[in-house]
Amino acid sequence: MRFIITGRNIDVTKALREKVESKLSRLDKLFVDDTEVYVTMSVEKLRHILEVTIPIKGSVIRAEVQSEDMYTAIDEVVDVVERQLVKHKKKLNNRHKVDSPFKENLNFLITDVEEEEEMKIVRSKRFALKPMYPEDACLEMELLGHDFFVFRNGDTGEVNVVYKRKKQGTYGLIEPEF
Structure with a gap:
């Protein structure tokens, strides 16, 4: 190593x-x-x-x-x-x-190492992706009380994710590359 x-x-x-x-x-x-x-x-x-x-x-x-x-x-x-x-x-x-x-x-x-529980998906959710800007997605995320929010970027048309960072008051944006 x-x-x-x-x-x-x-x-x-x-x-x-x-x-x-x-x-x-x-x-x-x-x-x-x-x-x-x-x-x-x-x-x-x-x-x-x-x-x-x-x-x-x-x-x-x-x-x-x-x-x-x-x-x-x-x-x-x-x-x-x-x-x-x-x-x-x-x-x-x-x-x-x-x-x-x-x-x-x-x-x-x-x-x-202690046996850990196997990862299980216990809930699945489907929803429509609304086109919006990242700032609007952060506001929507705050209104819903979630830690992340999936949306369609109004500028690029791509699916993005905004999330709350560990540091108070800051957000992150995930833009996937294809």
């Missing part, structure tokens, strides 16, 4: 870098050798945030942990990544995919 470690509002010291590499190298036996691991450390007020992103064929394994201490966040993020790997591996097994980005046997990890 190749580690790409960056810091936002924090200096990535040698000790932090070594701690990240030693903890995440536990997962080295699961991935093929040329897998890149992107690690971003950031500090916002008193929160230490650690994001780990591992792009793999056709998907992305991503984990984000917030803590009062960066070393605690590093310890916690490994467990989150392992849970994501188990979910992804189950999905691959269910779809009988080949050319897996993982090494031969990930089954030992599945037994070590």
Whole structure:
């Protein structure tokens, strides 16, 4: 695995870098050798945030942990990544995919991690997509009390999604590429 470690509002010291590499190298036996691991450390007020992103064929394994201490966040993020790997591996097994980005046997990890409930779609909804501008879609989303809203963009005619971001008062816009 190749580690790409960056810091936002924090200096990535040698000790932090070594701690990240030693903890995440536990997962080295699961991935093929040329897998890149992107690690971003950031500090916002008193929160230490650690994001780990591992792009793999056709998907992305991503984990984000917030803590009062960066070393605690590093310890916690490994467990989150392992849970994501188990979910992804189950999905691959269910779809009988080949050319897996993982090494031969990930089954030992599945037994070590608690079994999580299978994802089930319990409700389906159909609705007409109204053409509107993103600002109008945000207003509609707020009126409905939802966290996201799907609409047809009045400018482009494409289907877009607006959503509430974690930071108070900000919104995001998703524009798919075809």
